[in-house]
Each structure stands twice: as structure tokens, then as C-alpha cells.
Amino acid sequence: MAAAKKQAKSNTSKEDLLAYYREMLLIRRFEEKAGQLYGMGLIGGFCHLYIGQEAVVVGLEAAAEEGDKRITSYRDHGHMLASGMDPKGVMAELTGREGGYSKGKGGSMHMFSTEKHFYGGHGIVGAQVPIGAGLAFSDKYRENDRVTFTYFGDGAANQGQVYETFNMAALWKLPMVFVIENNQYAMGTSSKRSTSTPDLYTRGEAFGIPGEAVDGMDVQAVKAAGEKAVAHCRDGKGPYILEMKTYRYRGHSMSDPAKYRTREEVQKVRDTRDPIENVRELLLQGKHASEDELKEIDKEIKGVVNAAADFARESPEPSLDELWTDIYA
Amino acid sequence: MAIEILMPALSPTMEEGTLAKWNVKEGDTVAAGDVIAEIETDKATMEFEAVDEGTMGKILVEEGTEGVKVNTPIAMLLEEGESADDIGDTSAKDDKGKADKAEAEAETGPVDEPVAANPGAEMPAPKKVSDPEIPEGTAMKSTTLREALRDAMAEEMRADDTVFLMGEEVAEYQGAYKVSQGLLDEFGPRRVIDTPITEHGFTGLATGAAMGGLRPIVEFMTFNFAMQAIDHIINTAAKTRYMSGGQMSVPVVFRGANGAAARVAAQHSQDYAAWYAQIPGLHVAMPYSAADAKGLLKTAIRGDTPVVFLENELLYGQTFEVPDLDDYTIPFGKARIWREGDDVTIVSFGIGMKYALEAAEKLAEDGISAEVVDLRTLRPMDTETVIESVKKTNRCVTVEEGWPVCSIGNHISSVLMQQAFDYLDAPVINLTGKDVPMPYAANLEKLALVTTQEVIDAVHTVTYR
Structure with a gap:
């Protein structure tokens, strides 16, 4: 199946388009701010930005229902914001402060919210895949009709445990969507250099798991594919694979100079496929919003992100006793 | 002829x-x-x-x-x-x-894993069991370690629908070592689940199910195979509570045979006690008796902390006295004193206790009175009981099957040095398996393992008698 074509015209409602615009913009501005704070030394360690890939989580969250679960890798800020977690709590975790989701003890790669059914934030490439199957298993065990979105990248798609999970998920008909965010680079290694067959959505064929490729830069295409996958899961038909063809604009992490690709390559994607610009155009062309109205949204988002950054700077470091807490129940 | x-x-x-x-x-x-x-x-x-x-x-x-x-x-x-x-x-x-x-060959069925353990030799009953949790007058029931583990799982599964068992051959085969015998019949395939041979995958899956609010028991056919899955045990199960600032619990029990069986050589004979005991966020149990196995496993299943539960194939068929109580649990972090003595403290756990107790019996014949402490759990570890004992005996020998470098015994020596230095009348001796991969040849295997005689000799050394 080829990547779904970008729709020239949109059947999506004005409200939905505006919501996608707002949510994607929040992720982008948040990530830009995180990059700034990293540069200022306020965020340390590894910090993997989601800029460029925003349509994937925003589109899939639009296909999700209350109670559905999500789990991802270390490139997780976007997933947290899209699931409705508080930007202040996320940013304060990035700065390692008491007000962070993990009280400053998890950092960028390890955050959770039981309230929003966000199960991390995992630092070991591919490890979240069987864990996601376990979450889906727990829902099937309880006989509810929840679905788990398990996100991983093109790099993780080469980990053995992914295929162990495909087998069990298909065998036990686990209600889960495997979302492969193919941003084309596993750190510095392009999929061309690491992957024997380019179409990752076919990787479930041997296990009887249906898959499809989706234009991951097009939020409407993502949502449509997500709805199809979720319906498959809720029908009790087992797992589904969605390969999101996407792109990250920044390096793998903050410390990656990204010398493995050209500036031109990045610029071309920005100019022609940017997920936020796409929705912006749809809003303007469809006369759903004026330039001024969109500027107003931009301003509002900037305010949310600045407030998150302020909170993340002002929140105190965790008290020294915290070293010894939360190890045992 | x-x-x-x-x-x-x-x-x-x-x-x-x-x-x-x-x-x-x-x-x-x-x-x-x-x-x-x-x-x-x-x-x-x-x-x-x-x-x-x-x-x-x-x-x-x-x-x-x-x-x-x-x-x-x-x-x-x-x-x-x-x-x-x-x-x-x-x-x-x-x-x-x-x-x-070799002339007598038998059909061994579809797996080539060991499928039987030596049955029913009666084990010594503790002479002086310090177990205040057993009420006076409680009836005792002869139970194999294997049955005690099964009973613990069955009782907890009856009490809580979120408890389930998964692993290779746990259901229809009734357990590679028959520990899960009967559980499929009672609880059905929803809760007793045969997995593909896919340790990395099903360990991650069970860990995720625990994060999703269930209480999985994962049986590893042996802990040797858990090395394929150790990332999830350590990086996911043990660390998630901390990394989530206390938001997420991972109530999973990883259990199975650990240590040397007999003649299964290097890749199937390894004691992981010291490995897992090092990991903050895990609880680690390594029981010797059936009563302790039952009480500790029930506690493990109920708790919200991930537990590594190290069993021993050679002990599965051994019979011990188990308190006949509706709900017998034992807290983690409490050692058991199997026999009291004045001349030396022998500290062990798991199958090491067999050698410790046999040695104590023989030493008694020579007039040396050994106090034998079974740690039962390695994390948390009840070093207080060891220290108190050493304050009385002034000498200590530790016994374990694992390798000598960074062993449990090394840790106990260090604790004694720091907290009971003035009470020691001799250097602590750490008896361990030899620092070699397990050989196959019968004579070499025997040489690689710790023996009762080595315990006796070490006690003579530290007591200068």
C-alpha cells in the first residue's frame, strides 16, 4: 500500500483543524523552548526533540478514546503534550525539578502519567514494544475495549524484541497499534544503510499483522489511518501496524550535529511537507481562520510555553531526601 | 549371559x-x-x-x-x-x-529440558526455628518445595483475579519442573498462559501488564534463560517506580530454577543471587525450605515491588514441614535461625543451606556448636541477625553456590568488618562455587561446587580447632 496522498481539500471540520494546529504548534514551540533551555544549561543529559513529527501524535490522539493507553521511546515530549499532560510538569521534569512529573528523578526520557494513561518514556531502544503489548494484554485480560498505541522508531524496528512482540500480539490478538515513526534516521544511520527492506509496515506480514504506510506529515491522513487501526483492534481482530513516514528536523539528540544529511535535505522537507504549515494553509484556504486569528493562537501558545519554562526554572530542585524515596512500594 | x-x-x-x-x-x-x-x-x-x-x-x-x-x-x-x-x-x-x-534409554518427551528432580528425601527439620509468626500448636504438613510453590500461587490466584502465571510450559505441560501442576485445570487458560520461547518478549510483556495493573508471575524455566530478558527485569521492572517519581508500580514476580542442577554444564548452571541482589528497586528471595518458599512467594505476589524469586531444581522434590495455615506469609528481610550455636556463625541461603546444616550436624559431633542463619531474602538482607549472631560467636563462615568475586559472602564480610569488627576473632571465610564456568564431567562438577566438607574445614579454620 502506498503512502496515503495528501488531500488537497479537507473534509475536516474547522474546529478539528484548529485543534490540530494548536496542538502541533504547542509541541513545536515547547520543543524549541526545550532546545533553548538546553543551550542555557538548564536541561542536561540526553534531550530528543520531536520537531517535524508533530502530526503523528496529534493525528493518532485524535483517533483515540478516553482510557486508551500510549507508550513510546525517549523522544517522548510530543506524546506527553498530545495526551494532555501539563506542559509545566513536563518542562519541569526536563529541568530536573520538584514540579516535574517524576519529581525530577526521571528526566526527559522517563516520564509517566497514570492519569493520562501515558506509560513512558523509555530509554532502551525497542523496550517499550513488549511493555506496550503488556498494557494491551492487561486490557484484554480485563475484557474492556481499550487500545494501546505503542510507538517506536525505524531504528527500534530492527530490535529482536519487536518481532517477539509481533508474534505474541498476533497470537493472543492483543488490542494494540504498533506505530512505527519512520523519521528515516536511527541516530546517524539512515534506513537505507540499516534496513534490508524499506517498507517497515510490511514487517508484520510473517505474523499475519496488517500494516499500512501513512504520510506522517499529514495530520488528517494520520487520523484516518489511526481510526481504521483502532477499529480493527476494538473489533477484537488483534494488532495493526501503521508506518508513519515522517522526518525530524533536529538532530537525534541535542548533542547530534547531524552531519549525516545535508541542510538542503532538511530544508526541502520543511518547505514542502511541514505538518503545521499544511494545516495552516488548509485553515487559511478554507477561510476557517484569518492570519490575525492564527497569530492570536501563536501568541497564546507562546504564552503557555513561556509559563511552562518559567515554572521549570522556578520550581526548586528536589529535596535531598528524594534520593531515597520511590524505590520500594 | x-x-x-x-x-x-x-x-x-x-x-x-x-x-x-x-x-x-x-x-x-x-x-x-x-x-x-x-x-x-x-x-x-x-x-x-x-x-x-x-x-x-x-x-x-x-x-x-x-x-x-x-x-x-x-x-x-x-x-x-x-x-x-x-x-x-x-x-x-x-x-x-x-x-x-547408557543402555537404558527412555522417551523423554517433547523437551530436552530436565524433567525430573530427585524425590522425597526428608530434610532435617530446623532444631530451633525462630518463627514467631507461626502460632503455638499449629499443625505441620509434609510438603515438597514444588508443591509449596504451587500452593502459594494457587492461594494468591484464588484471592485476587489480577494474579496470573505465564511462562514456557506452565499450562498444558503442567510445568517443565511440574511446579505449576494443576493450575491450568483450576484457573483456565486466561490465567495460566503458555508462552512462546521468547524470554525477552514475554518478560517485557509481563512487566507492561504489571504497569497496566495486573499481578503477573513469570516462570523462567531456569534463570539461565532470564539473561535474554534481564534488560526488562532491571531497566524496566526495577527502575520504573523511581523514574516515575513513585507514580507507577510494577508488581511482577519473576520466579524459576536458579543455580546448578546436575550435569547440565556451563550454560545451565549458574547462581544469580549476587547479580540480582545488587539492584535497587528489586526484592530478591532465595528460599531453602518449602515453608519459607510458600510464605515468601505469597508475600512476593501481594507486594507492589518487583521480585526475583530464585528457586532450586535440586530442592523441588525435597520434603519439608509447612505450617498448615490458611494464609501463611513471611516478610522479606528477615533471616531464619535454623540452629543456635556458640562457636561459629554459618550464613547461607538457598541450596547452600543444605551444606551448612549438614556441616553443623557433623561439627556438633566434634563438639563445635554452629549457629546456622538462613538469609532467606537477599534484598532486603537481614544483616542485623548476622551481626547479632557474630557478636555471640565471634566467627563467621558464609556458604553459597555462586562465584567468589563480588559474592553475597563478600558483602556480608564487608558489613561485619564495618559493624562488628571488634567482635571478630578470625577473618570471615566466604565459601563459594569455584571461579570457573561449570564443567560437565561429573568429577569436575563436584569440584566446582561448594561442599559440606569445605564448610566443615572452614569452620575448623576460623575456630582454630
Whole structure:
């Protein structure tokens, strides 16, 4: 199946388009701010930005229902914001402060919210895949009709445990969507250099798991594919694979100079496929919003992100006793 | 010359079994490959094939006989031209049995994993059990370690629907070591789940199910295979509570056989006690007795902390006294004093306790009074009981099967040095397995493992007597 074509015209409602615009913009501005704070030394360690890939989580969250679960890798800020977690709590975790989701003890790669059914934030490439199957298993065990979105990248798609999970998920008909965010680079290694067959959505064929490729830069295409996958899961038909063809604009992490690709390559994607610009155009062309109205949204988002950054700077470091807490129940 | 048919060993650890049924009678002609008998171990009934052709001359062990030692002659096979009268007295020929063992081949079923452990030798009862949690007058029930583990799981599964068991061969096969025997019948395939052979995957899956609010028990056929899955045990299960600032619990129990069995060599004989005991966020239990195994496993299943529960194949078939209580639990982090003594403290856990207790018994005959402490759990570790004991005896020997570098004994030595230095009258001796991969050859394997005699010798060294 080829990547779904970008729709020239949109059947999506004005409200939905505006919501996608707002949510994607929040992720982008948040990530830009995180990059700034990293540069200022306020965020340390590894910090993997989601800029460029925003349509994937925003589109899939639009296909999700209350109670559905999500789990991802270390490139997780976007997933947290899209699931409705508080930007202040996320940013304060990035700065390692008491007000962070993990009280400053998890950092960028390890955050959770039981309230929003966000199960991390995992630092070991591919490890979240069987864990996601376990979450889906727990829902099937309880006989509810929840679905788990398990996100991983093109790099993780080469980990053995992914295929162990495909087998069990298909065998036990686990209600889960495997979302492969193919941003084309596993750190510095392009999929061309690491992957024997380019179409990752076919990787479930041997296990009887249906898959499809989706234009991951097009939020409407993502949502449509997500709805199809979720319906498959809720029908009790087992797992589904969605390969999101996407792109990250920044390096793998903050410390990656990204010398493995050209500036031109990045610029071309920005100019022609940017997920936020796409929705912006749809809003303007469809006369759903004026330039001024969109500027107003931009301003509002900037305010949310600045407030998150302020909170993340002002929140105190965790008290020294915290070293010894939360190890045992 | 009539051929002796010997009681076969049907697994690496089998020492005796029941001759359940003869499929042939005296005078019958048999061909090589005929199933001539059914032999029952404590876990399975296996078919026993003839290796040679001939006529059944004499059946020496009647069907239904229990406790037939491996290599005991059970029948005589006549070759062409021989008659039953040619059979002499066979009772004195046991020595030759070992060399003939290979003649007796058995159908071992679909897996080549060890499927039987030596049954029912009665283990010594603790002389002085410090177990205040057992009420006065409680009846005791003879139970194998295997049954005690099964009972613990069954009781907790009855009490809580979120508890389930998954692993290789746990359901339809009734457990590779028969620990899960009967659980599928009682709880059904929703809660007793056979997995593909996919340790990395199902360990991650169980960990995720725990994050999703269930209470999985993962059985590793042996902990050797858990090395394929150790990332999830350590990086996911142990660390998630901390990394989430206390938001997420991961109430999963990883259990299975740990340490050397018998003659299964390097890749199947390893004690992981010290490995897991190092990891903050995990609880680690390594029980010796069936009572402790039951009480600790119930506590493990109920708790919200991930637990590594290290069992031992050689102990599965051993019988111990277990308190006959509706709900017998034992807290983690509390050692058990098996015998009190004044001259030396012997600290051990798991199968090491077997050597510690045997040594203490023999030392008593020589007038040396040893106090034997069973740590029972390695994380948390009850070093306080060890320190108190050493303050009395002033000497200490630790016994474990694992390797010597960074061993549990090394840790205890360090604790004693820091907290009981002035009470020590001799350097602490750490007895461990030898610093080598486990060899296959019987004599070398014996040499690699810690022995009762080594414990006795170490006690003599530290007591200068």
C-alpha cells in the first residue's frame, strides 16, 4: 500500500483543524523552548526533540478514546503534550525539578502519567514494544475495549524484541497499534544503510499483522489511518501496524550535529511537507481562520510555553531526601 | 549371559522413581525399542524402552514399587539360547550399574529440558526455628518445595483475579519442573498462559501488564534463560517506580530454577543471587525450605515491588514441614535461625543451606556448636541477625553456590568488618562455587561446587580447632 496522498481539500471540520494546529504548534514551540533551555544549561543529559513529527501524535490522539493507553521511546515530549499532560510538569521534569512529573528523578526520557494513561518514556531502544503489548494484554485480560498505541522508531524496528512482540500480539490478538515513526534516521544511520527492506509496515506480514504506510506529515491522513487501526483492534481482530513516514528536523539528540544529511535535505522537507504549515494553509484556504486569528493562537501558545519554562526554572530542585524515596512500594 | 535391565535415570537430577507398570511379562519376547515399562518420577510418567532384543527372563522389581534407585537391576533379559535358570543372584552387581546406565534409554518427551528432580528425601527439620509468626500448636504438613510453590500461587490466584502465571510450559505441560501442576485445570487458560520461547518478549510483556495493573508471575524455566530478558527485569521492572517519581508500580514476580542442577554444564548452571541482589528497586528471595518458599512467594505476589524469586531444581522434590495455615506469609528481610550455636556463625541461603546444616550436624559431633542463619531474602538482607549472631560467636563462615568475586559472602564480610569488627576473632571465610564456568564431567562438577566438607574445614579454620 502506498503512502496515503495528501488531500488537497479537507473534509475536516474547522474546529478539528484548529485543534490540530494548536496542538502541533504547542509541541513545536515547547520543543524549541526545550532546545533553548538546553543551550542555557538548564536541561542536561540526553534531550530528543520531536520537531517535524508533530502530526503523528496529534493525528493518532485524535483517533483515540478516553482510557486508551500510549507508550513510546525517549523522544517522548510530543506524546506527553498530545495526551494532555501539563506542559509545566513536563518542562519541569526536563529541568530536573520538584514540579516535574517524576519529581525530577526521571528526566526527559522517563516520564509517566497514570492519569493520562501515558506509560513512558523509555530509554532502551525497542523496550517499550513488549511493555506496550503488556498494557494491551492487561486490557484484554480485563475484557474492556481499550487500545494501546505503542510507538517506536525505524531504528527500534530492527530490535529482536519487536518481532517477539509481533508474534505474541498476533497470537493472543492483543488490542494494540504498533506505530512505527519512520523519521528515516536511527541516530546517524539512515534506513537505507540499516534496513534490508524499506517498507517497515510490511514487517508484520510473517505474523499475519496488517500494516499500512501513512504520510506522517499529514495530520488528517494520520487520523484516518489511526481510526481504521483502532477499529480493527476494538473489533477484537488483534494488532495493526501503521508506518508513519515522517522526518525530524533536529538532530537525534541535542548533542547530534547531524552531519549525516545535508541542510538542503532538511530544508526541502520543511518547505514542502511541514505538518503545521499544511494545516495552516488548509485553515487559511478554507477561510476557517484569518492570519490575525492564527497569530492570536501563536501568541497564546507562546504564552503557555513561556509559563511552562518559567515554572521549570522556578520550581526548586528536589529535596535531598528524594534520593531515597520511590524505590520500594 | 543374561542382560540386566537397570532402573533408568530419566532426567539429570533423578535419583529414584516408581516402577509404575510392566508392559511385558516373564517369557515375552521383546525387540529393541519396545516399550517394556512405565516409570514414574515425582513429576511425570515416562515410557521405558528395551535397548536389546531377547526374552524377558525374570522381573526383579514388581510394578507399583516406589523409591527404586537409579541403576537398580529391575529385570533380566535372556539372549538367544538362554533360559531363566541361567539367571543367578543379581543383588550384588550394583557397582557395574553406572557403566550400563547408557543402555537404558527412555522417551523423554517433547523437551530436552530436565524433567525430573530427585524425590522425597526428608530434610532435617530446623532444631530451633525462630518463627514467631507461626502460632503455638499449629499443625505441620509434609510438603515438597514444588508443591509449596504451587500452593502459594494457587492461594494468591484464588484471592485476587489480577494474579496470573505465564511462562514456557506452565499450562498444558503442567510445568517443565511440574511446579505449576494443576493450575491450568483450576484457573483456565486466561490465567495460566503458555508462552512462546521468547524470554525477552514475554518478560517485557509481563512487566507492561504489571504497569497496566495486573499481578503477573513469570516462570523462567531456569534463570539461565532470564539473561535474554534481564534488560526488562532491571531497566524496566526495577527502575520504573523511581523514574516515575513513585507514580507507577510494577508488581511482577519473576520466579524459576536458579543455580546448578546436575550435569547440565556451563550454560545451565549458574547462581544469580549476587547479580540480582545488587539492584535497587528489586526484592530478591532465595528460599531453602518449602515453608519459607510458600510464605515468601505469597508475600512476593501481594507486594507492589518487583521480585526475583530464585528457586532450586535440586530442592523441588525435597520434603519439608509447612505450617498448615490458611494464609501463611513471611516478610522479606528477615533471616531464619535454623540452629543456635556458640562457636561459629554459618550464613547461607538457598541450596547452600543444605551444606551448612549438614556441616553443623557433623561439627556438633566434634563438639563445635554452629549457629546456622538462613538469609532467606537477599534484598532486603537481614544483616542485623548476622551481626547479632557474630557478636555471640565471634566467627563467621558464609556458604553459597555462586562465584567468589563480588559474592553475597563478600558483602556480608564487608558489613561485619564495618559493624562488628571488634567482635571478630578470625577473618570471615566466604565459601563459594569455584571461579570457573561449570564443567560437565561429573568429577569436575563436584569440584566446582561448594561442599559440606569445605564448610566443615572452614569452620575448623576460623575456630582454630
